[in-house]
Amino acid sequence: MLKKSFNFLKTWHNCNNSILINACRSLSGTATLFRDVVDRKIMLKSLPTVDEGTIGENTVAVDLLSQDKHQIFPTCDSLTKLFNGVPFNQIPIINIRVSHNNTIINFTDAKGQPKLIRSCGIEGFKNTRKGTNIAAQATAITFGTKTLERGVKTVRVRVRGLGPGRMSAIKGLQMAGLEIISITDNTRVSWNPPRPRKQRKL
Amino acid sequence: MRHTSFIARTVFVHNNDVEAACRVLNRILGKEDIFDQFRRTRYYEKPFQVRRRINFERCKAIYNEDMDRKIQFVLRKNRTDPFPGCL
Numbered sequence: 001m002l003k004k005s006f007n008f009l010k011t012w013h014n015c016n017n018s019i020l021i022n023a024c025r026s027l028s029g030t031a032t033l034f035r036d037v038v039d040r041k042i043m044l045k046s047l048p049t050v051d052e053g054t055i056g057e058n059t060v061a062v063d064l065l066s067q068d069k070h071q072i073f074p075t076c077d078s079l080t081k082l083f084n085g086v087p088f089n090q091i092p093i094i095n096i097r098v099s100h101n102n103t104i105i106n107f108t109d110a111k112g113q114p115k116l117i118r119s120c121g122i123e124g125f126k127n128t129r130k131g132t133n134i135a136a137q138a139t140a141i142t143f144g145t146k147t148l149e150r151g152v153k154t155v156r157v158r159v160r161g162l163g164p165g166r167m168s169a170i171k172g173l174q175m176a177g178l179e180i181i182s183i184t185d186n187t188r189v190s191w192n193p194p195r196p197r198k199q200r201k202l
Numbered sequence: 203m204r205h206t207s208f209i210a211r212t213v214f215v216h217n218n219d220v221e222a223a224c225r226v227l228n229r230i231l232g233k234e235d236i237f238d239q240f241r242r243t244r245y246y247e248k249p250f251q252v253r254r255r256i257n258f259e260r261c262k263a264i265y266n267e268d269m270d271r272k273i274q275f276v277l278r279k280n281r282t283d284p285f286p287g288c289l
Contacts, residue, residue: 055224056228071214072216162237170224180220181215183212184210184212187231187236188240189240195246196245198245
């Protein structure tokens with residue numbers, strides 16, 4: 001009796017296995033058939049979000065900027081505040097212009113006279129590789145060392161635009177050994193702009 | 203003084219902590235809708251898209267307000283020390 005039942009179980013098990021295999025086969029077969037004709041919108045939605053280098057944009061402040069709030073943000077008299085013996089408005093500026101496809105870094109003196117300009121394209125990155133955070137960081141590092149050679153150590157940074165190079169360019173400047181004392185956002189935003197170009201067809 | 207450069211949208215870096223400063227700046231710009239407006243104005247937004255977006259935002263605001271009220275209602279306290287044993 002026991003043996004019989006065991007045999008029965010064995011056969012049942014085999015049978016089950018074959019069913020499973022069949023089920024798997026049929027499923028995989030349909031999956032390959034349907035893979036090509038996915039809705040484009042669903043496909044785009046499933047793609048990872050584009051890195052714009054805006055860390056912290058969607059985070060919620062937990063510590064509410066603690067007590068040194070007044071030091072983080074500038075006041076009317078912070079233009080004459082001394083940094084390493086130089087007033088804030090006399091410190092040279094590094095402008096970073098970020099777009100989806102490139103990052104351009106420009107070094108000017110306090111009055112805005114341009115002294116040095118580099119971009120990911122000049123650096124040797126071409127085509128789509130220009131618009132990556134790695135390219136921006138590499139450019140920023142070489143740019144930082146060049147500004148250091150000119151005898152400039154403390155700078156203020158002004159960033160314009162959104163793109164993958166936004167954060168990494170600033171990080172690269174810091175890695176090169178420059179002392180960044182302030183970060184300013186200079187993204188051009190208007191609430192009644194002239195009519196922009198038509199939307200891209202996806 | 204109309205949005206003076208290096209006063210407006212500026213954050214000072216402390217102890218060479220660039221990332222923290224950037225995070226503060228980005229969070230404020232994100233909350234103030236500046237990044238969203240920038241992204242929106244890269245390409246023309248057709249009137250029907252504007253209408254749809256505005257309506258959606260309205261509905262979301264109403265829903266959020268109601269939900270906040272509901273949560274406040276559920277969490278309401280009527281004790282002298284609302285959270286005994288907590289600091």
